[in-house]
Amino acid sequence: MKARFLRLAGVKSRARRASTVGLFLTLFATVAHAEPGTPEQRRACSPDVYRLCAGDIPNVRAITACLRRNRANLSEACRTVFDQAGG
Structure with missing residues (x-):
């Protein structure tokens, strides 16, 4: 039971990170281009x-700042x- 919980917690953590990265890239593209980031930009x-x-x-x-x-x-x-x- 504990191992299952830890495995699910790891999946949720990775999903949260992935969605945060997607959000960041969308925000970056929105600020830089005044339009939403494309899937290609996020993949890049x-x-x-x-x-x-x-x-x-x-x-x-x-x-x-890191990038x-x-x-x-x-x-x-x-x-x-x-x-x-232009960044």
């Missing part, structure tokens, strides 16, 4: 958020999203 930057800024999840401002600080380490796809957004 999600791996970088987890790789470079996982400790900042769920703080949207901290994630944004900007790590611009040189961003994947080509995510860097393109930032370039298009």
Whole structure:
């Protein structure tokens, strides 16, 4: 029973993080483009958020600052999203 609870808690935690990352990317794109982020933009930057800024999840401002600080380490796809957004 305890193992099942812990497994469910882990799933909920991952789901919360994933939804927070999606929210961040949508907010970032909304602020930068004045329109909602596209699924392509979210796919482009999600791996970088987890790789470079996982400790900042769920703080949207901290994630944004982290990605900007790590611009040189961003994947080509995510860097393109930032370039298009003027960030």
